[in-house]
Amino acid sequence: MDKISIIIPCFNDAKYVEQSVQSALDQTYSNKEVIIVDDGSNSETKKVLKNIESKVTKLITQDNQGQSTARNVGIKSAKGNYILVLDSDDFFEPSFCEKAIGMFLKNKDIKIVSCYANLLFENGSNKLYKPKGGTINEFLYANNSLGTAMFKKEDWSLSGGYDVEMRNGFEDWEFFIRLLKNGGEAIILKDALYTYRKRNDSTTNKANKVKYKILxxxxxxxxxxxxxxxKRFVKHLLLLLEKEEKEKIKNLNRIEFKLGFSLLRPVRFIKRILF
Structure with missing residues (x-):
């Protein structure tokens, strides 16, 4: 059996990291190792990590350098032929590794395996997310996989690993572009085997604030x-512009905006007179 190395970067996740680690330990696939990379966490998180250190294969501690560096550091120390990256506030169902490795063994052209996810919002609501997977054509304009996915360590090495310059988000998407650009496919297991916490302060939300800079x-x-x-690139850019324009019109038509505009009318009138 090929070994799977489960890499869990952690930064200030005292509340959730234990559940994340336990989901890695509970995988039904037996030949695995679990590596945590503490990316400069606070004292509260370090205390939790110290308490669970004996359960995992390795705990690596470093100064805060960002998720890309933390993942690369963990993968470099991994002994497995297959890598599974897992965010420290999320968790897998026990059967994921067994099902994912089965897909790799069936088809040598597979570069990435992920799954459907249960999105868990902070207000307690949830939603099923179904990424599509595909080849490089499906990844040029959007990440069609969960960032949490399994891939071969050899492919990670050949691609150059995660881009350590990308500390504001979308680093997993960019990494997948490099994994797939010379061929291969991302496969999505059509089962919700992953729970993804959609937190208000998540990396994805922060990335969306500087989306165009990252793009x-x-x-x-x-x-x-x-x-x-x-041709597809131009079409994609025009669709982005159209979407932004529609959102702007939508905001202008909101009652709150119209009310604020009316209330500020006297102020604008006085400003024109005085200045």
Whole structure:
């Protein structure tokens, strides 16, 4: 049996990291190791990690350097042929590794295996998320896999690992582009085997605030891919512009905006007179 190395980067996740680690330990696939990378967490989180250190294969501690570096550090120390990255506030169902490794053994062209996810929001509501997977064509304009996914350590090494310059988000998507750009496919298990906490302060929410800066970085880094897909690239950009324009019109038509505009009318009138 090939060994699976489950890598769990952790930064200030005292509340959830124990559940995340336990979901890795509870995987029915037996030949596995669990590696935690403490990326400069606070004292409360360090205390939790110290309490569970004896349960895992390895606990690596470093100064805060970001998720990409933490993942790379963990993967470098991994002994498994297969890597599964797991966020420290999320968790898997016990059968994920067994089902994922089965997909790799069936088809050598598979580069990524992920699954459907149960999105768990802070207000207690939930929603089923169904990424589509696919080849590089399906990944050029969106991440069609969960960031939490399994891949071969060899492919990670050949691709150059996670981009340590990307500390504001979307680093998993950019990594998948490099995994797939020379061929291969991402497969999605059609079962909700992962629970993803949608927190208000999540990396994804922070990334969306600087989305266009990150997109510019990705488009320029992989400019040849986008040049070779010119027609779809232009169509994609125009759709983005159209979406933004519709959102702007929607905001302008909101009652709150109209009310605020009316209330500020006297102020604007006085401003014109005085200045």
């Amino acid at each position: 510019s970085y990705i488009y320029n880094k992989h400019s040849e891919l986008y040049k070779n897909d010119y």
